[in-house]
Amino acid sequence: MATTMAANRPVHFALRALQLIFAIIVIGTDGYAIHVFRGHEVYEQFVYGNFYDYYGVPDAWGFLMFCAGWTFLGVIFLLIAGNRFADHRLIGYIRVAVEAVALLSWTAGFIASAINIGTNACPAQENHCRAITAATVFGALEMLLFVITTTLTFKLVFNGTRGRKTSKTSSDIPI
Template identity: 75%
Template sequence: MNKAANRPVEIALRALQLIFAIIAMGTDGYAIHAYRGHTVYQHFEFGNFYEYYGVPNAWGFLMFCAAWTFLGVIFLVVAEISFANHKLIGYIRVAVEVVALFSWLASFIAVAVNIGSNVCPEEENGCGSLMAATVFGALEWLLFVITTILTIKLVFNGTRRPKTSTTSPGIPI
């Protein structure tokens, strides 16, 4: 795909990434809000104590990925528009894409592990929205797979080559 035909596709994919990040942030935020931690009485031979279990860290990591996506997508759009011919910015764009790709992969898998377990049983209020957050996290990951592949192809296949020959015309090859 050439660069001109790639522009509308990239804008549509970036818009979907922002929309899915908003949805994932909202549903995960509701799950965090609705989750009620619980206290467990622990009995040991040395003494007893109450231990409080709060919101799992994976849920916060999904929220972080959704918030980080805003910064990443804004950078990627600005870099594509303003610094399209800069080689270093191209490599930074690839790095941002790859970090976002692996962050979303790790976050939606970490949250999916909690669904149906003791942390988030089926009858809990926030678990339905947590399932939705997991689905949109997986869709966000798929979008980043597509955009990462497009960015890698654009950056590494579009490298500049010298316009003139490096050999002199009188030297036989």
């Protein structure tokens, strides 16, 4: 299965294309949710004094946007590094690191934004909550795509399917 990523280029490109398409969908839906979100002020009463507190866009929504932007940079690097520098060991390790960071980012991003759905920041009847729900679902799908590609890249780099460097001396010389 590790060689499928190197040997079957159409599947590899299809997975990368889906990652880019899902990132575009997340940028669109998350950006719309951030745009239509209406922050509000709450009057807080404490023992030491009262004040107005402003509740703005939840941080998890911005982090989901960061994950989508990171995906663009990461996928472009992975496509270039996978095609041009496939035999370099250091580039292979960097590819695994980029895949792992993207996988962990998407996992944290979609979980953090899923926690906000149905809370005071995102009541179910609000229009922007449907958009952030869609962004969260596509974030989860993006995470699943990165699970697949990270596993394939990890197997490709660490199982030694790349060509071993051997000596180029011939055995024609009598000893």
